[in-house]
Amino acid sequence: MARVRLENITKRYGDETAVDDISLEVEDGEFVTFVGPSGCGKSTTMETVAGLTQPTEGRVYIGDDDVTDLAPKDRGVAMVFQNIALFPHMDVYENISFGLRLRKYDDEEVRRRVEQAADIVQLEGMLDRMPKEMSGGQQQRVGIARAIVRNPDVFLMDEPLANLDAKLRVHMRTELQRLHRELGATVIYVTHDQAEAMTMSNRIAVLNDGKLQQIAAPLTCYNEPTNLFVAGFIGSPSMNFVEGELVESGLETTNFDVEFDPSRVPDATVGDDVTLGIRPEDVHLTEYADSLASSTDPIDARTDVLEPMGDEVFVYLLLSEAAAGSMEQDPAASPNQLLMSVTPDTDIEANQDVDVVLDRSKVHLFDTATGNALVHGLTDLPEREPGTTPTEADS
Amino acid sequence: MSDPRDSTDSNDTGGIDDAGDGPPRDPTLRRPDGGTSVLEDDRDAELDRGPFQRWVANSISHPERVYRAMFYVAAIFFLVTTLFPFYWLLMVALTPEGQLQDIVFTPNGFNPGAFVEVFQVIPFHVYMFNSFVIALASTVVVLVIASLAGYAFGRLEFPGRTPLMLLVLIISFFPPAAFFIPLNDLFNTSFVFLEPITGDGTLYNTPFALVTPLSAIFMPLAIFILTTFYGQIPDGLEDAARVEGTTRLGALFRVIIPLSAPGVATAGVLTFIAVYNEFFFSFLMTDGQPENWAPILDGILAYQGQYEVLYNLMAAASILGVIPVAILVVIAQEKIVSGLTAGALKE
Numbered sequence: 001m002a003r004v005r006l007e008n009i010t011k012r013y014g015d016e017t018a019v020d021d022i023s024l025e026v027e028d029g030e031f032v033t034f035v036g037p038s039g040c041g042k043s044t045t046m047e048t049v050a051g052l053t054q055p056t057e058g059r060v061y062i063g064d065d066d067v068t069d070l071a072p073k074d075r076g077v078a079m080v081f082q083n084i085a086l087f088p089h090m091d092v093y094e095n096i097s098f099g100l101r102l103r104k105y106d107d108e109e110v111r112r113r114v115e116q117a118a119d120i121v122q123l124e125g126m127l128d129r130m131p132k133e134m135s136g137g138q139q140q141r142v143g144i145a146r147a148i149v150r151n152p153d154v155f156l157m158d159e160p161l162a163n164l165d166a167k168l169r170v171h172m173r174t175e176l177q178r179l180h181r182e183l184g185a186t187v188i189y190v191t192h193d194q195a196e197a198m199t200m201s202n203r204i205a206v207l208n209d210g211k212l213q214q215i216a217a218p219l220t221c222y223n224e225p226t227n228l229f230v231a232g233f234i235g236s237p238s239m240n241f242v243e244g245e246l247v248e249s250g251l252e253t254t255n256f257d258v259e260f261d262p263s264r265v266p267d268a269t270v271g272d273d274v275t276l277g278i279r280p281e282d283v284h285l286t287e288y289a290d291s292l293a294s295s296t297d298p299i300d301a302r303t304d305v306l307e308p309m310g311d312e313v314f315v316y317l318l319l320s321e322a323a324a325g326s327m328e329q330d331p332a333a334s335p336n337q338l339l340m341s342v343t344p345d346t347d348i349e350a351n352q353d354v355d356v357v358l359d360r361s362k363v364h365l366f367d368t369a370t371g372n373a374l375v376h377g378l379t380d381l382p383e384r385e386p387g388t389t390p391t392e393a394d395s
Numbered sequence: 396m397s398d399p400r401d402s403t404d405s406n407d408t409g410g411i412d413d414a415g416d417g418p419p420r421d422p423t424l425r426r427p428d429g430g431t432s433v434l435e436d437d438r439d440a441e442l443d444r445g446p447f448q449r450w451v452a453n454s455i456s457h458p459e460r461v462y463r464a465m466f467y468v469a470a471i472f473f474l475v476t477t478l479f480p481f482y483w484l485l486m487v488a489l490t491p492e493g494q495l496q497d498i499v500f501t502p503n504g505f506n507p508g509a510f511v512e513v514f515q516v517i518p519f520h521v522y523m524f525n526s527f528v529i530a531l532a533s534t535v536v537v538l539v540i541a542s543l544a545g546y547a548f549g550r551l552e553f554p555g556r557t558p559l560m561l562l563v564l565i566i567s568f569f570p571p572a573a574f575f576i577p578l579n580d581l582f583n584t585s586f587v588f589l590e591p592i593t594g595d596g597t598l599y600n601t602p603f604a605l606v607t608p609l610s611a612i613f614m615p616l617a618i619f620i621l622t623t624f625y626g627q628i629p630d631g632l633e634d635a636a637r638v639e640g641t642t643r644l645g646a647l648f649r650v651i652i653p654l655s656a657p658g659v660a661t662a663g664v665l666t667f668i669a670v671y672n673e674f675f676f677s678f679l680m681t682d683g684q685p686e687n688w689a690p691i692l693d694g695i696l697a698y699q700g701q702y703e704v705l706y707n708l709m710a711a712a713s714i715l716g717v718i719p720v721a722i723l724v725v726i727a728q729e730k731i732v733s734g735l736t737a738g739a740l741k742e
Binding site for chain 2: 047050052072077078081083089102
């Protein structure tokens with residue numbers, strides 16, 4: 001087991017920059033997930049750790065060793081692939097033992113370790129099957145067994161569950177967590193599925209456009225996203241964003257105002273364009289808002305579409321008449337819409353006029369120009385340090 | 396013209412019911428033929444046509460019969476054109492020496508001893524062995540080098556890949572004769588460093604004089620075939636092999652080549668046959684003596700003396716010479732067929 005450290009990793013393909021100056025450290029035994037949309041550079045970053053891709057700039061360290069110039073086979077890493085990548089011309093035993101046989105372990109040792117690995121991923125009795133005779137989940141377990149049998153320092157998993165069906169994916173998710181706990185291994189996991197990232201990892205590294213946006217514990221990313229991208233990417237359905245302007249009395253948007261002392265928002269001055277972010281579960285109907293410690297003034301809205309999910313109901317709210325009939329795909333994209341989630345027993349129906357409030361402690365403010373987060377929660381704004389004057393948000 | 400009903404109607408000029416939109420006419424009334432014509436029947440009549448017309452009509456309604464017939468005609472044509480020479484060769488071989496006239500479908504006499512005699516007159520088995528070794532060595536050289544080239548062209552991105560590939564293919568367009576004179580000159584030049592290997596320091600009269608140029612000439616085709624195959628193996632498999640502990644070369648030999656077996660078999664068999672059958676260099680790069688690595692070609696021509704030509708032995712030797720290739724093709728045919736059609740079935 002070992003730490004993994006990336007130092008200023010940059011990868012360029014011609015003029016395209018796939019990975020842009022990423023530095024991060026994965027602790028020994030930690031489960032870190034790289035998450036981001038397609039093409040954000042997360043797989044390329046992982047390939048630089050595996051050694052399959054040579055970074056244009058920067059160094060990769062595993063343990064205390066600089067492995068940047070080592071071949072993949074000499075790095076002590078094992079990898080599980082999205083397309084599973086079992087060798088089709090070998091049976092399960094040969095697939096799992098491939099790396100051991102290359103390293104000239106004696107036959108007894110190979111057999112013992114293969115059986116142990118097969119035991120861990122529950123593949124007993126299938127060692128003489130060919131990969132194409134197995135289901136997708138079994139194949140992926142073989143892929144995992146092939147990785148764990150060598151007892152590597154670092155596991156790299158590149159969307160290992162992406163090709164499995166939804167039910168199996170949830171099952172394998174728990175199996176991987178169990179495996180991580182049993183082996184105590186350092187795991188770097190790549191996915192575009194933020195649910196996988198949230199549920200499995202110790203920390204999430206959110207990437208976009210080749211840049212590291214935030215690396216933090218899942219709930220930190222959820223509750224205190226560092227910028228608009230992380231806020232919108234983590235959480236499903238996505239956070240509501242309402243663009244507005246910082247005024248003396250707080251935030252002014254097209255359809256509602258939120259009152260606070262703008263001078264206590266760091267890195268922002270009155271007149272700045274500011275985006276308010278609020279998660280669907282932090283929008284409440286006024287009559288259900290008594291339990292909130294601090295809520296905004298009621299906002300007039302009209303319910304548009306209800307989406308009962310069973311455990312909750314998503315309510316699409318229109319904030320102005322103008323928005324009616326112009327429903328956009330992404331509720332976060334329109335300033336006139338809000339997505340609210342309520343419990344199923346809430347008395348609400350479509351096309352109903354309602355008053356909603358926002359939980360002030362869960363309101364996020366972002367600088368619209370840079371996307372950087374300004375504050376998370378309006379209830380305990382920081383005191384402005386004496387002597388500092390409000391400046392333009394750094395870009 | 397062919398529909399008699401039209402002419403019937405045009406003859407029907409008078410009468411109370413000549414209006415086209417009247418009620419159905421009584422077919423027995425006012426017909427020139429008294430209404431007895433069967434052609435007045437409401438459906439298409441069976442025409443009295445000639446056998447050819449019938450056959451045409453039949454084929455239009457059952458086209459698959461024609462296709463099947465065409466398939467048989469084509470298949471029989473190709474079978475006859477390829478196999479009849481062999482049959483005729485066999486007839487010549489079986490005809491005793493001195494009676495080689497009037498052989499059409501049966502041998503003029505019966506002398507299977509010719510197949511033994513070929514080995515007694517000259518050491519034909521040595522010629523066969525030479526050819527086999529030369530073809531095998533060329534195939535091995537071609538497969539190893541073409542595998543490396545195919546890996547580079549098929550799986551790596553590098554500047555100038557397409558122009559280089561075209562250059563390699565262009566080499567195969569040159570007639571072998573274009574290379575012959577410089578190569579022959581080169582192989583007859585004595586090099587000191589070759590003396591321990593070839594004795595006099597030249598490559599002439601050694602297998603290298605055949606293996607080297609023939610490998611080069613048949614290399615581009617093999618590179619082309621293997622490039623196509625290696626390019627289709629998913630990157631993930633190679634990555635997996637490399638992470639598991641192979642080098643790039645190890646991944647090529649342990650994963651990519653085994654998975655491209657049909658392509659490797661195709662390239663190998665095509666190369667083997669081409670080298671085995673090659674005439675130009677085989678004829679000119681040795682002095683024709685079996686101990687000097689002369690191939691089968693020289694063996695067959697050795698039955699041709701100054702005063703007589705042993706056609707029956709030449710025929711027998713030709714048939715014997717085909718046997719190794721025939722065996723090879725029978726063994727490898729399944730792989731070859733799947734290899735030759737694999738490019739057509741891109742998933």
